[in-house]
Amino acid sequence: MRIGKIDFDFKNKTYVMGILNVTPDSFSDGGKYNTLDSALKHTERMVSEGAAIIDVGGESTKPGYIPVSCEEQIARVVPVIEGIRKNFDIPVSVDTADAQVAKAALEAGCSLVNDIRSLQGDENMRSVVANAGVPCVIMHNRANMDYTDFMSDVKTDLEKYCRDAVEAGVDREKIIIDPGVGFAKTYEQNLAIINRLEEFQSMGYPVLLGTSRKSVIGLTLDLPIYERVEGTIATTVMAVMKGAAIVRVHDVKENVRAIRMTEAILQK
Numbered sequence: 001m002r003i004g005k006i007d008f009d010f011k012n013k014t015y016v017m018g019i020l021n022v023t024p025d026s027f028s029d030g031g032k033y034n035t036l037d038s039a040l041k042h043t044e045r046m047v048s049e050g051a052a053i054i055d056v057g058g059e060s061t062k063p064g065y066i067p068v069s070c071e072e073q074i075a076r077v078v079p080v081i082e083g084i085r086k087n088f089d090i091p092v093s094v095d096t097a098d099a100q101v102a103k104a105a106l107e108a109g110c111s112l113v114n115d116i117r118s119l120q121g122d123e124n125m126r127s128v129v130a131n132a133g134v135p136c137v138i139m140h141n142r143a144n145m146d147y148t149d150f151m152s153d154v155k156t157d158l159e160k161y162c163r164d165a166v167e168a169g170v171d172r173e174k175i176i177i178d179p180g181v182g183f184a185k186t187y188e189q190n191l192a193i194i195n196r197l198e199e200f201q202s203m204g205y206p207v208l209l210g211t212s213r214k215s216v217i218g219l220t221l222d223l224p225i226y227e228r229v230e231g232t233i234a235t236t237v238m239a240v241m242k243g244a245a246i247v248r249v250h251d252v253k254e255n256v257r258a259i260r261m262t263e264a265i266l267q268k
Contacts, residue, residue: 001176
């Protein structure tokens with residue numbers, strides 16, 4: 001799959017998407033990178049550590065988050081996206097569920113739309129992605145947790161979201177799926193997603209796993225947010241072993257090293 005100017009070999013490699021939250025209230029790093037200078041310095045660090053994509057978000061999605069207007073999100077993400085595009089040769093994605101924000105980000109040079117609401121939350125999002133002809137991440141999410149057969153239901157939901165996107169003109173070959181760890185799932189269900197990640201390969205899309213510093217790690221290890229890097233690395237190793245295309249993480253260096261080591265072992 002081509003993202004921006006880069007061809008990604010998702011069938012044979014696992015890539016790191018570095019998280020850049022330009023927000024004051026994100027659960028893990030809120031307020032750390034919400035100035036242009038700090039955002040670009042952190043981007044430089046992530047690029048040097050091996051990130052393949054930088055994911056820029058202007059609204060926190062932590063439990064109980066306060067919604068941010070499209071205008072405010074645009075004011076946060078567009079200067080950063082423009083700055084990254086000017087200073088670094090790396091694809092940029094925008095983490096948003098709002099079509100207006102996605103459109104502004106794409107016009108600023110963004111190459112990928114990462115939507116936690118599966119291109120379903122905003123009625124215009126699918127057309128924005130389709131018209132731009134860019135890849136997108138469709139993440140599993142739903143309004144309730146009334147599952148009959150958990151894994152089957154998650155895949156059925158994702159299949160519907162992807163089908164809706166394709167019917168709206170999104171190129172099927174440009175869809176990446178994310179099973180949505182931490183969204184509309186219990187602790188046990190989040191563990192099951194990670195353990196059975198290979199089951200999503202049958203859907204025919206590259207798979208992204210986003211577990212970095214999340215509560216499933218904190219609950220398992222009884223650790224605060226900033227002490228969850230080892231737990232995140234464990235999930236990254238699992239992702240590589242189960243064929244994931246991308247892991248979305250805060251701690252780029254450590255996860256890149258874990259990926260390289262795991263891939264070296266698997267290739268022998």
